[in-house]
Amino acid sequence: MGLDINTKKAKKNAFRISKERGMGASRIRVPGGYLNAEILGMVQEIAQTYGNGIVHLTTRQGFEIEGIRLEDMDEINQKLQPIIEMLEINQTDPGSGYPASGTRNISACIGNNVCPFANYNTARLAKRIEKEVFPNDLHFKIACTGCANDCAKVRLHDFGIMGMTMPQYDPSRCVSCQACIKGCKSLSVDALRMENDKIIRDTEKCVGCGVCITKCPTRALTRSKKKYYKLTLMGRTGKRNPRLGKDFLVWADEENIIRIILNTYRFVKEYISPNAPGGKEHIGYIIDRVGFEEYKKWALDGVELMPETILNECLYWDGIHFDNKGK
Amino acid sequence: MGYQLSKQQAAEMFQKLSKTYDLFAPVRKKGEGCFSDTDVIRYEKVSSPEEIAWEAKSDYSFKEALLPINETLFYFTEDETLVPKAPAKARLVFLRSCDLHGVKRLDEIYLKNGYEDYYYARIRTQTKFVLMGCPSSCQSGFCVSMGTNRSDEYDAYLKPAGEVLYADFHCPQLEAYAAETGAAQAGVTPDYVTENHEKVTLPKKLSNESFSNKIWEEYGNRCIGCGRCNFVCPTCTCFTMQDIFYRDNEKNGERRRVWASCQVDGYTDMAGGLSFRKSQGDRFRFKVMHKIYDYEKRFGYPMCVGCGRCDDVCPEYISYANCVNRLAKEEEAHEE
Numbered sequence: 307m308g309l310d311i312n313t314k315k316a317k318k319n320a321f322r323i324s325k326e327r328g329m330g331a332s333r334i335r336v337p338g339g340y341l342n343a344e345i346l347g348m349v350q351e352i353a354q355t356y357g358n359g360i361v362h363l364t365t366r367q368g369f370e371i372e373g374i375r376l377e378d379m380d381e382i383n384q385k386l387q388p389i390i391e392m393l394e395i396n397q398t399d400p401g402s403g404y405p406a407s408g409t410r411n412i413s414a415c416i417g418n419n420v421c422p423f424a425n426y427n428t429a430r431l432a433k434r435i436e437k438e439v440f441p442n443d444l445h446f447k448i449a450c451t452g453c454a455n456d457c458a459k460v461r462l463h464d465f466g467i468m469g470m471t472m473p474q475y476d477p478s479r480c481v482s483c484q485a486c487i488k489g490c491k492s493l494s495v496d497a498l499r500m501e502n503d504k505i506i507r508d509t510e511k512c513v514g515c516g517v518c519i520t521k522c523p524t525r526a527l528t529r530s531k532k533k534y535y536k537l538t539l540m541g542r543t544g545k546r547n548p549r550l551g552k553d554f555l556v557w558a559d560e561e562n563i564i565r566i567i568l569n570t571y572r573f574v575k576e577y578i579s580p581n582a583p584g585g586k587e588h589i590g591y592i593i594d595r596v597g598f599e600e601y602k603k604w605a606l607d608g609v610e611l612m613p614e615t616i617l618n619e620c621l622y623w624d625g626i627h628f629d630n631k632g633k
Numbered sequence: 634m635g636y637q638l639s640k641q642q643a644a645e646m647f648q649k650l651s652k653t654y655d656l657f658a659p660v661r662k663k664g665e666g667c668f669s670d671t672d673v674i675r676y677e678k679v680s681s682p683e684e685i686a687w688e689a690k691s692d693y694s695f696k697e698a699l700l701p702i703n704e705t706l707f708y709f710t711e712d713e714t715l716v717p718k719a720p721a722k723a724r725l726v727f728l729r730s731c732d733l734h735g736v737k738r739l740d741e742i743y744l745k746n747g748y749e750d751y752y753y754a755r756i757r758t759q760t761k762f763v764l765m766g767c768p769s770s771c772q773s774g775f776c777v778s779m780g781t782n783r784s785d786e787y788d789a790y791l792k793p794a795g796e797v798l799y800a801d802f803h804c805p806q807l808e809a810y811a812a813e814t815g816a817a818q819a820g821v822t823p824d825y826v827t828e829n830h831e832k833v834t835l836p837k838k839l840s841n842e843s844f845s846n847k848i849w850e851e852y853g854n855r856c857i858g859c860g861r862c863n864f865v866c867p868t869c870t871c872f873t874m875q876d877i878f879y880r881d882n883e884k885n886g887e888r889r890r891v892w893a894s895c896q897v898d899g900y901t902d903m904a905g906g907l908s909f910r911k912s913q914g915d916r917f918r919f920k921v922m923h924k925i926y927d928y929e930k931r932f933g934y935p936m937c938v939g940c941g942r943c944d945d946v947c948p949e950y951i952s953y954a955n956c957v958n959r960l961a962k963e964e965e966a967h968e969e
Contacts, residue, residue: 422667424669480891483860516669520667
């Protein structure tokens, strides 16, 4: 009896159809790449029972259990259930595995659970965004990174969320040691200088990375109570026109960023090409086609920015064009 | 005389004290630590016992309550100077035993070391100290080794315990505030530790060879010269001078004194461009020697009070305590 598999359904169910006939891989999403080590044992068990014993750590911080037989998909979905529950993944039908795969795992750098430079808990935000956007078949890539170092490479994502902090300066605690100035110059953007033995911050240059704060030996420089984020838009890899995401909002807040992401789902639903192969079209190409002004209208619906948030009204992307050579 | 104050009585006492005194106590500043979502405990004005961080040692010592990080010594115009007024209120400083021993070191430097320092003296003479007990040892402190684990030099001792506040007084003026609330008398003795996790042995005698010990180079290579160890230290007293000329009229300005660190660039810079102790190792040696040798030679007792803050704060994990122990061990071996 031949294998009769609905591959479209299987792919939406987070299985990969592999090179080898009849074989596939099971993809496990781990928002923020943050998980209880107990899950590793569960992954191991599935890999050894149903797969070839090999697990790939995916570029989006999930697991891909390789060498599974496509006819075992239902059984594997049962085995995935405790993992899905432990990671609190939104699900429509328990025991049926992942309800979608278009919107990819929300990835994140290690964040302020561990990293001294991170400006927020990236895993927490990744989980929160996952809760808001998943399941969805639309092809969205979202990533969170703790600071302007961008270890999570969020500029290669449709939505990049970069942690920022607004340095708070108390001149009465400052001893003019210049550790902040030296730190900013060597590790960041050289936005600080000294005048009358006190620090002046060039607010146009400052990227809110927080290096000055970690360098300050007296707590003259501290983090803002409010957590700030930079939202970069429409970075991507790909065959036609890979490019880095551009700053859309600077000094933005979490709520508005989530609103913009959800608004973008509505925008894509409205404008996605009916001919998109597998219903998959990078948002960036849709914006290229529709125009940024129209996108902005949709994105900012119901968004009330804080007074300190900088909104870049016009975004132009460059990047390498492989799609118009010789034209 | 000891008292047991109810929550309400304690609040009343603090309220009344705040009218006469500025109360400086360690406060947990949420999110103001070095890293994201970390706290720092440092000194600030308080007006209630709830604001005080009783539960842990402060990251920065009490010294900023007596010795502001920035202090304007005088303002100047073209032909006049004006000394700012002393703080209007007297001060109550809440601190632990190690820090109370630190006060003695500050006094030694600012009051008894030649001329009395006008600015320090005018705050110091108006300051009373409230001891916070240590029911158990902190992780890094070695107060027992330094003999600073107990102090009877307090004006008041306060200890919160659940819903009540225990108090003991040596200062009759302060005691009156507690008595006024109608608080019940109680036998109260300060908590203090008799053993630390960290133990430090000072070298009995330092040979001249210790000056060129390889230890200094080793630590010097690790030290980044940030000065945190000095800034958190309850006994570091160095400052530098800054003359500020106001931007809008550069003929007016002010002279400030600002905390300085012997580990930070510029400390030994002199007019004419001379500079000493250029290497971080030399600076580290100077600091350690000052704490355990130079000061003692001059005043008869070691400078370090063993609070352990320098070890807690060092971003490069340099342990002053371990360094001193290594020195002692090496000197002992050298003797033999």
